[in-house]
Amino acid sequence: MASPGTPSPRVPEATIARLPVYLRALHELAEAGSGTVRSAALATAVGVGSATLRKDLSHLGSYGTRGVGYDVEHLVAQVSRELGVSQRCSVVLVGIGNLGRALAGYDGFAARGLAVAALLDSDPTLVGQQVGGLVVRHVDELPAVLSGSDINIGVIATPAGAAQQVCDQLVAAGVTSVLNFAPVLLTVPDHVDLREVDLSVELLVLSFHEHRKASRAQASA
Amino acid sequence: MASPGTPSPRVPEATIARLPVYLRALHELAEAGSGTVRSAALATAVGVGSATLRKDLSHLGSYGTRGVGYDVEHLVAQVSRELGVSQRCSVVLVGIGNLGRALAGYDGFAARGLAVAALLDSDPTLVGQQVGGLVVRHVDELPAVLSGSDINIGVIATPAGAAQQVCDQLVAAGVTSVLNFAPVLLTVPDHVDLREVDLSVELLVLSFHEHRKASRAQASA
C-alpha cells in the first residue's frame, strides 16, 4: 500500500471512507431545513447501522446532544473540517475525455467544498476550449499552473497508456496526492499518496453475485 | 432449506473486490506472452501482499503449481468463471451524459468480458444518436430492450434527480442487479442487488490525508 508510516490513525480508515457519504446526506438535510438529526435517521439515509454512525462521529468528537441528536449545520462544519474541505480544496484534473468532463462537471465536488481549479490535456485540439467554465490548458503547462497555487491533489483521467507519465509530471510539479481513474497501477514516491479507482470493479462484483444467484437457481431446480 | 449436498464455497467479499484487479493484470500478462506467473510477481503488479494474493486464489481452488507458480491462461479462465464473465455478461446503461459515454467506451469492460448491450436516455435529442457503436434508445423502451435479452444488470449514470425513477423502471423490467453512479442512495426490493459508487469519495479521502499532512507539518514547525 501507499504509506505504511501511519503512526497515529486517530480516525479509522473505514470511518474516513464513510465521512463523504455522511457529508452528502447532511448537506441534503441542511438544504431541507432540518435543524437536528438523530443517528437512526441519518444512518438509514446513508445505508449504515446507527451504531456504526455514532461510533464514526464519536471519533471526530462529541458533537451530539444526548436525548436530542446532532445539530446538522454544526455537524456539516465538523465533518468538512475533518475532511479538509472547510476551506476551499483545489485539484488539478488531467485528461479531458468523457470521464474528465464528467468529473469536471460533477455536482458532488463543488457541493462539498472541492473545487476543480485547472483542466489539462495533451490534445492540441482540446487546448483552449472551455469545459465547465474553465479553459483547457496543455499538460506541459503543468508547472506553470501549479506554481503559486495551493493545488496539491492531481486527478488522472487519461487513457491507461499516458497515466504513468502524467503522474510523474504531477509529482515533479509538486503534487502530493494522486487519484487515478486510469486502469493501470501507478507507482509514486513514498511521500505521495495514491489512490486507484477502477470503474469496472463494482460492475464485476455485481456480475459475481449475479453469477452466484444463477448458480443457486439452477442447483435448486 | 438449503440442500446439504451443495457445499457453497463462500468467497470473502474482500477477495471478490480484488478479483477484478487480478483479472486486469492477468490479461496484461497473457497479452505479454507470459506462460506462468509467481504470486510475488502478480502481487506487486496489483499492489497487494503475496500472502493475500495466494489466500485469495486459494478460495477459488488450487490452481497453482508448487515450485512453479500459476498458469496465466488457466487462471484467467478460472477468475473469469468465478466472476461470471466467462460467457458474455451484458449490461444496460441508462444516462448518456459524460459519465455514461465514459462508461460506454471504457476499455476495461470489453477487455474483461463485460458487454454494454444497450444505451438509454430520456433526452429526445440524444435518442437515435450513435455512441460507441450503439444507438441510444429512449428510456421508455426499457421493457422492450430487456425482453428476450439476457441482460440483468443495470447501470445508472443519470443526474441524481432521475436516478430513483430509472432504478424503479429497471427493477420493474426485470433487472436483478443495479450499479448506481448517481450521488443518491437508492432503494430497491430485497431480491435486487444494489451497489453505489460515489466518484467524489476517493477524492475526499485524499483530501482528508492531505489535510492531516498539512496539520502535522504545521505542528512540527
Add this chain to the structure above:
DNA sequence: GAGTGTGAACGTCTTCACAGCA
C-alpha cells in the same frame, strides 16, 4: 530449491448492550 497452500496469530471493523447525560 522454489513457491504454493494454509492453519494460527494478529489487527481491524462491526455490532451489541448499556452507562451517562440532556
Add this chain to the structure above:
DNA sequence: TGCTGTGAAGACGTTCACACTC
C-alpha cells in the same frame, strides 16, 4: 424518557510462518 457515547464481544480480514509439493 430518549438518544448519544462507548467499553466489550464477536465477526472479519490480513499477515506470518511453515508444511507440503513439484
